[in-house]
Amino acid sequence: MNAVRNFVFARRGRAGKWHWTDIVTWIWLIGGTIIMFGPALWLISSSFKGPAQLAEFPPTLLPYVQEVAKVEGYDAPLPLYQVTQEDGSTRVMAEIRRIGTSAQMVDPANPEERVSVRLTDRQPVREVGLAINNYTDPFLAFDFMRYLGNSVFVTVMATLLTLLTNSMAAFALSKYRFKGRDAVMLLIVATLMVPLSVILVPLYSVVSSVGLLNSLWGVILPTIATPTGVFLLRQYMLTIPDELIEAARMDHASEWQIYWRIILPLAAPALAVLAIFSVVWRWNDFLWPLIVLSRRELYTLQIGLNTYAGELNVQWHYILAMTVVTMIPVVLVFIFLQRFITTGIAGAGIK
Amino acid sequence: MGRIVLKNIRKAFDAVEVIHGVDLEIKEGELVVFVGPSGCGKSTLLRLIAGLDTPTSGSIEIDGRDVTKAGAADRGLAMVFQSYALYPHMTVRQNLSFGLENQRMPKAEIAARVDEAARMLEIDELLGRRPTQLSGGQRQRVAIGRAIVRNPTAFLLDEPLSNLDAELRGTMRAELSALHARLSTTMIYVTHDQVEAMTLADRIVVLRKGVIEQVDTPLNLYNKPQNLFVAGFIGAPNMNFFKVEVKSGKAELPGGAQIAVVHEGPVTLGLRPQHLRLAQPEERAIAAEVFLIESLGAETVLHANVEGAGQIITVLDGQLDIARGAPIRLAFDDANLHAFDAAGQRIG
Numbered sequence: 223m224n225a226v227r228n229f230v231f232a233r234r235g236r237a238g239k240w241h242w243t244d245i246v247t248w249i250w251l252i253g254g255t256i257i258m259f260g261p262a263l264w265l266i267s268s269s270f271k272g273p274a275q276l277a278e279f280p281p282t283l284l285p286y287v288q289e290v291a292k293v294e295g296y297d298a299p300l301p302l303y304q305v306t307q308e309d310g311s312t313r314v315m316a317e318i319r320r321i322g323t324s325a326q327m328v329d330p331a332n333p334e335e336r337v338s339v340r341l342t343d344r345q346p347v348r349e350v351g352l353a354i355n356n357y358t359d360p361f362l363a364f365d366f367m368r369y370l371g372n373s374v375f376v377t378v379m380a381t382l383l384t385l386l387t388n389s390m391a392a393f394a395l396s397k398y399r400f401k402g403r404d405a406v407m408l409l410i411v412a413t414l415m416v417p418l419s420v421i422l423v424p425l426y427s428v429v430s431s432v433g434l435l436n437s438l439w440g441v442i443l444p445t446i447a448t449p450t451g452v453f454l455l456r457q458y459m460l461t462i463p464d465e466l467i468e469a470a471r472m473d474h475a476s477e478w479q480i481y482w483r484i485i486l487p488l489a490a491p492a493l494a495v496l497a498i499f500s501v502v503w504r505w506n507d508f509l510w511p512l513i514v515l516s517r518r519e520l521y522t523l524q525i526g527l528n529t530y531a532g533e534l535n536v537q538w539h540y541i542l543a544m545t546v547v548t549m550i551p552v553v554l555v556f557i558f559l560q561r562f563i564t565t566g567i568a569g570a571g572i573k
Numbered sequence: 574m575g576r577i578v579l580k581n582i583r584k585a586f587d588a589v590e591v592i593h594g595v596d597l598e599i600k601e602g603e604l605v606v607f608v609g610p611s612g613c614g615k616s617t618l619l620r621l622i623a624g625l626d627t628p629t630s631g632s633i634e635i636d637g638r639d640v641t642k643a644g645a646a647d648r649g650l651a652m653v654f655q656s657y658a659l660y661p662h663m664t665v666r667q668n669l670s671f672g673l674e675n676q677r678m679p680k681a682e683i684a685a686r687v688d689e690a691a692r693m694l695e696i697d698e699l700l701g702r703r704p705t706q707l708s709g710g711q712r713q714r715v716a717i718g719r720a721i722v723r724n725p726t727a728f729l730l731d732e733p734l735s736n737l738d739a740e741l742r743g744t745m746r747a748e749l750s751a752l753h754a755r756l757s758t759t760m761i762y763v764t765h766d767q768v769e770a771m772t773l774a775d776r777i778v779v780l781r782k783g784v785i786e787q788v789d790t791p792l793n794l795y796n797k798p799q800n801l802f803v804a805g806f807i808g809a810p811n812m813n814f815f816k817v818e819v820k821s822g823k824a825e826l827p828g829g830a831q832i833a834v835v836h837e838g839p840v841t842l843g844l845r846p847q848h849l850r851l852a853q854p855e856e857r858a859i860a861a862e863v864f865l866i867e868s869l870g871a872e873t874v875l876h877a878n879v880e881g882a883g884q885i886i887t888v889l890d891g892q893l894d895i896a897r898g899a900p901i902r903l904a905f906d907d908a909n910l911h912a913f914d915a916a917g918q919r920i921g
Binding site: 479 | 660
């Protein structure tokens with residue numbers, strides 16, 4: 223522990239003094255942390271706020287909930303307010319109903335006497351708390367589980383197919399010599415420059431004419447061939463020594479076996495990176511699923527979330543909460559696969 | 574089993590021809606070493622035999638069967654690569670059995686063969702490890718083991734010892750030699766190290782620039798090099814050469830020594846450093862001036878300048894008390910003299 227503290231608080235300045243680089247470092251690091259984590263933390267904090275609190279200005283840092291009290295003679299618990307009276311003293315009262323710019327309020331200790339209070343003379347009594355129903359309501363009312371299932375299906379299938387097809391293409395482009403190999407590679411990489419919005423219409427007519435509209439496969443299939451993936455895997459496979467492949471060829475391995483038993487295991491670090499990318503891409507995909515899927519029961523989460531944003535009314539509290547939920551799988555995938563990014567298992571064993 | 578015949582093999586990469594018509598017959602059970610300077614085409618020739626590359630023209634026969642068009646796996650050969658090329662993600666056992674599994678051999682037989690090879694190479698302790706956890710020498714053994722389990726008609730070894738340190742190289746050389754004696758399988762061994770070539774080979778193939786310069790037993794190569802290149806390449810330190818003019822069967826060496834040569838015109842004479850000795854006062858000799866002395870204990874290497882004929886290197890037995898700059902006279906026997914004509918071919 224001591225070593226960690228010494229490391230973290232080590233300064234360039236001697237004898238407890240601050241060197242100017244120490245100050246810059248701290249500002250830089252703290253600023254960077256806020257920029258990186260600020261939005262995510264803000265999202266999580268906001269997702270626990272009720273609709274009224276979200277609309278407030280200035281916004282509060284932490285989520286609050288209004289305190290309520292059970293008052294004799296009323297079925298539902300009533301919200302509590304701090305009321306400033308005409309003589310300047312304050313007391314806590316419960317609101318029965320609002321009428322225009324004033325509210326009918328009652329003292330919980332004395333439920334018989336009703337008082338009319340102007341809205342400007344009262345402050346809600348709040349404590350830090352979580353609006354859990356932002357999370358629970360969508361699970362109950364909204365078809366969350368079905369959307370989640372669709373999203374998982376699309377992400378898993380698309381990622382598996384992406385890894386398979388891209389690695390096969392990369393294998394051919396890195397380990398076989400044939401005429402036009404570099405031209406093919408160039409062509410594949412060149413498609414990086416074509417954004418989805420440009421090919422949206424032709425892609426739509428292709429998917430439509432093969433009858434994949436309103437099918438999850440219509441979302442999956444057009445996305446599996448990615449130039450980024452082919453390029454990434456090819457660059458990695460170039461580092462796998464050809465002698466390994468020749469050794470396998472001498473060992474009676476078929477070309478398929480070489481791919482499956484030698485190249486794929488050795489390209490695992492690059493495959494993991496591509497898997498992370500693919501999961502993030504497919505999970506967060508919005509535009510293409512929105513176009514292909516028009517039946518509600520086929521919606522993926524991202525499209526499902528969109529239904530909270532109506533023409534007249536956006537239910538921010540639900541959108542924020544569900545955004546947090548949809549982030550969880552991506553974060554988990556990253557946590558589990560990130561070690562592959564840093565460790566390379568190939569390259570060893572040679573020399 | 575294991576007779577390999579190469580007939581007029583040529584290989585070109587794009588427009589550049591690197592093997593210019595090689596004819597070679599390797600007998601069954603023979604250990605043949607391909608030796609030559611880097612870029613001479615020895616590894617290319619091995620890859621052609623292995624089936625990893627196909628020759629531009631010519632044919633390759635193994636045991637009388639034309640395999641020129643056959644794939645690498647169908648030739649029944651096993652290869653040990655310079656980098657060993659062990660599969661890094663597999664254990665030693667998996668490395669050894671990979672080739673057998675691909676041939677759909679029964680599991681029990683695979684296990685038996687792997688165990689036998691492991692015992693033979695003393696790597697049974699390592700079967701559960703991965704190549705990264707092995708030392709250089711151990712990897713080398715595993716690479717050889719992977720070749721042995723296949724029970725091949727011939728072994729192809731591409732500079733197998735070049736990644737080992739000097740001491741280990743000596744041990745592995747002896748082991749390879751013993752292994753060949755025990756298996757009596759044909760082996761083709763590629764190296765640029767002439768000590769390996771001389772100690773291991775039944776016959777040595779000396780290559781230069783894609784052409785075979787000479788094929789012979791190690792001692793014949795040493796004693797009767799067919800041309801200047803072989804004479805200069807085999808033997809360390811290199812042979813001393815003197816350019817002389819032969820007139821009516823006589824040539825004069827620098828220093829005035831007269832010798833008889835059965836040739837006329839310009840001739841290159843060669844003398845191995847080991848065949849020179851310090852001359853007696855009256856003896857016919859080459860005069861030189863020492864400029865570098867390498868005392869190795871058992872022998873002394875003298876580098877000397879011969880006036881008008883460049884440098885001469887001598888290896889003398891024992892330890893000598895000679896100072897730099899001292900004049901010496903070096904004598905030799907005519908029997909040890911090699912003569913080459915203007916085209917570099919051996920005379921006599």
